Amino acid sequence: MTAAVTYEHIKTCKQTGARLGIVHTPHGSFETPAFMPVGTQATVKTMSPEELKAMNAGIILSNTYHLWLRPGNDVIKEAGGLHKFMNWDRPILTDSGGFQVFSLSEFRNIKEEGVHFRNHMNGDKLFLSPEKAMQIQNDLGSDIMMAFDECPPFPATHEYMKASVERTSRWAERCLEAHARKADQGLFGIIQGGEYEDLRKQSAQDLVSLDFPGYAIGGLSVGEPKDVMNRALEFTTPLMPANKPRYLMGVGSPDSLIDGAIRGIDMFDCVLPTRIARNGTLMTSTGRLNIKNAAFKRDFGPIDEKCDCYTCKNYSRAYVHHLIRADETFGIRLTSYHNLQFLLNLMEQVRQAIREDRLGDFREEFFEAYGFNKP
């Protein structure tokens, strides 16, 4: 069968290592570098599919762990799959659930066959394995599935990380066998290895030899310092096939998106925009601001002069300040809309800078305006 998910390279920026591309999936294509809004429980919090399309979201993410526990992958399968269930006809990527087990539930116990843990909502004993994670994602019908991996905490000893990488590689083989390419879905391998160059190389070699249609860098954005992340990217990205999508999991903030793209990453996800929106924190072209601040009570200008989003075109800082202070749901919708549009616009500016071979210059301009300290 033809590969369900393919990468089309358009060009590489002459000033940096960033690349412009297109990822093709059964539910359509999206340009890269791309920011992928996170919709953990089958919704990008407070946003409708129409609004996500209006802001040019090309692909969204959802979660195996959460949807398995509630409403159940069987329910979503019976509904005709996740696209139909949530009325989203563009690409969907689902994570495999391992990461969520480690970040959400206690009493977990990792064995060769899989992970035993307790349901973080009711304490029931549960078991998740490579085979189970593939079956759930198959039921959801996502266009891009992630292999079942272990994302060790940061920091981890070299000894622990080596054993974990070797198990994750064995789990990746089991995912491929379980998937058996029966579904028209792409399966990405996840490279682990933490901050250790030799283990990143071992993980990459193991997974590249299994010929996945795409690859992710896991094990980062788990509390490590930015320079540890950037160094890991520098020696891991070159190990990944140039003709396949490269996804950096859990990243990230505006500066990390730009620095990741410069190091050859194509796909990013982050819960940040909708998570910080809920407490009124907004990303703007001149840095972050918290709209609850008293300074905005009588500020009748837009959130961000340079933003053309629905919120900035129709509402003032004073109005959003009022709604968030009054704990009005519409306020969270307006701040979420703006933050998502901000990151989606940022990635369009990154793609344009690659087209013009000036992503290095763009990085300087953006860091200056946003207030990021110099490298």
Ligand SMILES: Cc1ccc(CCc2c3nc[nH]c3cc3c(=O)[nH]c(N)nc23)cc1
């Ligand atoms: C809906 C959804 C939410 C979140 C994610 C990414 C979640 C995520 C990480 N987030 C920060 N760092 C991360 C590392 C890993 C990792 O090593 N492996 C996996 N499978 N996921 C990770 C994917 C989908």
Ligand SMILES: [Zn+2]
């Ligand atoms: Zn805006």
